[in-house]
Amino acid sequence: MVEKMSLLNTIGNTPLVKVNGVWVKLEYSNPSGSIKDRMARYIIEKAEKTGKLKKGYHVVEATTGNTGISFAMVCALKGYKCVIVMPKGMSHERKQIMQAFGARVIETHENCVKCAVQKTLSFKKKAFLPRQFENPWNPIEHEKHLGTEILQGVKKIDAFIAGVGTGGTLVGVGKAIRKKFPSAQLIAVEPSECPLLSENKYAKHVLHGLHKGFTCKKHGIEGIGDGFIPKIIEQNRDLIDDVITIKTKDAIRVCNFLAKKGFLVGPSSGANFLGALKLKKKFSNVVTLFPDRGSRYLSEKIFD
Structure with a gap:
């Protein structure tokens, strides 16, 4: 007989490690293999x-x-x-x-x-219907738990960077970080093939909808860049300082680099890490996360 609540209690408190000078929360360590647990x-x-x-x-x-x-x-x-x-x-x-x-x-x-x-x-x-793209419980969870865990493990944070799917991670963790480090930069990551936030000059600006004729092209960074701006992001637009776009091929290239270092992670992790490395040129203490396992992408042959 499986003790049902014992498995649920293993969610969270994931490892926090440094990879090439970047603080990384290993969210793929959650029981089903991703941050979404x-x-x-x-x-x-x-x-x-x-x-x-x-x-x-x-x-x-x-x-x-x-x-x-x-x-x-x-x-x-x-x-x-x-x-x-x-x-x-x-x-x-x-x-x-x-x-x-x-x-x-x-x-x-x-x-x-x-x-x-x-x-x-x-x-x-x-x-x-949980309605993850608009449910306020989504960012609240990340603020209360994931954000708190990061703050317990990192003494100083200059920038936090995360891909935008629902926006719950960036908004929730961002709010937690800003309470302790008001000047910390909060950076969104999105696919270059679907630069919805970038095209709308979104960071620190009012959202006015899509540019006329703009289309979101197919990309391979599953989990972010879903072709529309979620309500969670719309309601917290002033929180985002900047947006970094990453090409699918570059995210996959970094996934292969990370796999050779022992981290078998998915394309959104590659995008997050590449964005974090770009930020390291300007900021000393950068935090990001690896959202999911690379094993759920093997059929897509993204690994060399």
């Missing part, structure tokens, strides 16, 4: 406490993969049925892992995360 557990438990999630309900979420895996694991532990809606074109391993946890996976139009989000809205009866 933190949010999934927190949102499910908050929903239970507030009566939004009850016995017999389905948990229905849109995701490119990692969030779906995390919710599938938490639901398996807690006895909820889980429905994951995701765009076609994501790594095959992600879909397989969700299904292994017992989740039902529904695929929508290729590379269209917004299509997946819209599809979840059709589930109305006995369904709880």
Whole structure:
């Protein structure tokens, strides 16, 4: 008999190490293999406490993969049925892992995360929708826990850099860091092929929507650059100091470099680390994170 709560209690308190002078939180060390375990557990438990999630309900979420895996694991532990809606074109391993946890996976139009989000809205009866792109519990979790862990491990922080998917990590951790280090720079990372924040001159500016004729092209940094600006970022636009764009090929190149150093991580980790190395030219104390494991991208042949 598995002690259900014992596995949930292993979420968080991940290792914090220095790699080439950059402080890195190894979020792939969470039990399902990604940072999203933190949010999934927190949102499910908050929903239970507030009566939004009850016995017999389905948990229905849109995701490119990692969030779906995390919710599938938490639901398996807690006895909820889980429905994951995701765009076609994501790594095959992600879909397989969700299904292994017992989740039902529904695929929508290729590379269209917004299509997946819209599809979840059709589930109305006995369904709880976490809605990660707009749920305030997402950044609150990162501020309370991940941010606190980073501050306990790093004495001085000049800059924190993270890829933007939902924006929960950058906003939540950023708020925690700013309370202790008000002048710390908060930097967003996005794919060069989908520079939504950059094209809108987003950092420290008011968002006015997409430039006319702008299109978000397909890219290979799964988990960030989903083709729209999430509500969590819109509501915290003044928090971001700058945006760094990273090409898919460069993120993958850095993934291979990190693998040879012992860190088998996914493309978003490569993007975060490359962005952090750029910041190291200007700042002494830079913090980032490796969000997920590289093993869920093996079918995409990103490793040499």
